[in-house]
Amino acid sequence: ASPGQMLRPTNHKIREIIQSGGLGKLSWAVAGAAFGSYHETEGVRTGDTPLSNINPSWYWRKPGGGPLYDMTVYALHSLTGVLGPAQRVTAMSGIGIKTRHFKGEAYECDADDNTVILADFGNNVFAFIHGTFAGMVSEFGQPSYFGEKGSIVGTKLNGEPIDYPGKSDGLSPLQVTPHVAGKYAAHGKLGEHHVYEDTMQLVRWVRDGKPSIVTADHAAHVIEIIEAGYAAAETGVTQTLKTTFTLPEDLSAAS
Template identity: 35%
Template sequence: MSDILGVGIVGCGVVTVFDIIPNLLDTEVEQRIRLVAVADNLPNRAEEIADKFNIPKHYDSAEDLCQDKDVDIVVIATPVPSHLPNALSAIRSGKHIYIQKTMTLAVEEANTIIDAARKAGVKVAAAPGNHLRSRAMQEIRDHIREGKIGKICWGRAQRGARHEDDIRRQPGSELEHADPSWYYKPGGGPLRDAAVYDLHAITWILGPARRVVAMSGVSIPIRFWQSKEIKVEMDDNTHFILEFDNSCFFVISSHFIRGCSKVPSMEIYGDDGAIIYGGCATGSYELWVKGSGRNRLGFEEVLAHVGAPEISGAEAKGTNHYIVGDILHLADCVIKDKAPEISAEHARHVIEIIQGVYDSARSGKAVELKTSFNYQH
C-alpha cells in the first residue's frame, strides 16, 4: 500500500464544500492523503463539485465510489440517516471509513458497522475527534488527572445554532440550494448535530456515563428558510443530566435556539477548583484553584492558569482542521495498522446517551447506560 492514501467523499453538502475539500487540498495534507473522488445522489452535484475543485472522479452513488480501486478511505459526510447504508457499502468493498458525526441513529446500527468492519478487516474512525487535537482539551484533561481541581463533582455545557439562518445557505451563496430541513426531521435534532461534540469530549475526559435523565421538546414548531416553511418534527430544545462514577453529574443544554457566544461552552467543577472553557473565559480556558484566603462562601478562588487562544474550527486550515485531522489520523492508523483513537465504540456510547436522552424525556425516568469503550484513565 502506498504511503499516500486515496480518499473518496460521499456527500457534497455544506460541510464537504466549505470544510473538508478545501482542507484536503492543502499542500501539506496532499503529501499524506489524496482526494481522488466525490459522490452525491443529487443529479450533477458531484460533477459540479469535482469540476470546481479539479477532483479527478465523480459518481452519482456511494456504491459506485466505493468500487473505485484508487479509493482507500471513504469519508461519509451525508445526513445521519444514510450513514449506515453508505458505511456498509464501503465495508463490503474493503474500504476503511471515516464517518461524520453522529455515526448512526441507534446503537443497533453502530453494532452492525462495528461487527461488519471487524469481519472485513477494515478500520472505522468516527467523528468528532477535535478534542484529540485541541491543546486546551488536552491540558484540561491533564489538569483533572493531576488533581488540580480536586474530585470532579459536576459540570455543564451548552451548544446550539439555527441552521436556517446560516449565511452559507442564503440566496447568492454558493450553497443556497442546501436545504437545512433535515435538521428538523426525524434523525436530525441538536443532539446529533451539536451536543455530540460535548458528549465525545466529556466522556473522553471523565469516561463512560452511567445513566441519563432528560427533558426535551419542540419550542419553535415552524421555521423559515428562504421562502420555504419548515415544520419541525424533531425536538429542538433538549436539556439533560449525565451521571458518572462517584456522584459526578454533568448538565448539557443542546438546542436549535439562538445562542450567546459570551456564555462558557463548558464548565467543570471540583471540590478544589474549576475549569471554564470557551465563551467568556479569557483565552481558551481558565483554571481556577483554591486560594489561602476565605470569604463567606469558603476559600477564595485564584486564577492559576489561562490557556492560550486556539484557532477556531471555522478558521483552521489544513492539518489544523479537525475533520481533516481525523482523516489524517485514520490514514496513519491504516498505514501503521493500529486502532483509531476516535473509535466506533466510543461513538456507540455517545449514540446510546442520545437514545437515552429521548427515552428519558418521553418516559420521565432515568435511563441506565450499558455500553462502554476503551477509556484511558
C-alpha cells in the same frame, strides 16, 4: 458522532488536570450547544448557487435532526473523553419552535430542539447537558468543570487560558489537532477542518498501522447518551447506559 474531539491537546491537558486532582473533588460539569436561527443564515444557505443555497430543513425533522445530534455531540465527546463513560441519564425534551422559515417557505418541525439531560458519571459526579434553541451556557464543544479547588471554564483554568501547542500558529484551541498545527497550520482555516483530521487518522492507521484514539466505541457511547436522553424524556424513567469505552492513559502518545 465526533470522537475526534479528544485529539485536541487542550482536552488532553484538561483531562490530566482533573485526573491528577487539580480541581480537587469534582462536583459537576456542563456541556452543550444552542442556536437561535439554527442554520438558516449560514453562508452555504444564503446564496443563489447550488453550493450556497443548501436547504437546512432536515435539521428540524426526525430522524436525526435537532441540536443534540447536530451540535451538542461535539461537547459530549469532550465531556466523556475527560470524565470517562456516563452510567445513567434522565432528561426533559420537547419542541420549542414548531415552524421555521427558509427563503420564504414555512417548514413544520418535528425534531426536539429543547432538550436538557442530567448525566451520572459515578462517584457523585454529575453533568448538565443541553441541546436547545437558545441559551448557550458553555463554550461550543468545550464543557466546563467545577471542583472544590477550582474550575475549568471552556479552555480557562481558574480564569487563565490553558496553554496549547499551535497557539503560535494563530490557531484557536478548537483548531489544533495532530495534522492541523505547525507546518500544517493552514489546514486549520478549512471549513469543517475536523473532518480532515478524522480522515488523516484513518489514513495513518491504514498506512502506518498506528491505531487512533478515535474509536467507534466512544462514538457509540455518546450516541447512546443522546438516544437514552430522548427515551428518558418520553418515559419519565432514568435510563441505565449499556455501552462503554476506554481511552489510553497517555493521550498525547496515542494521537
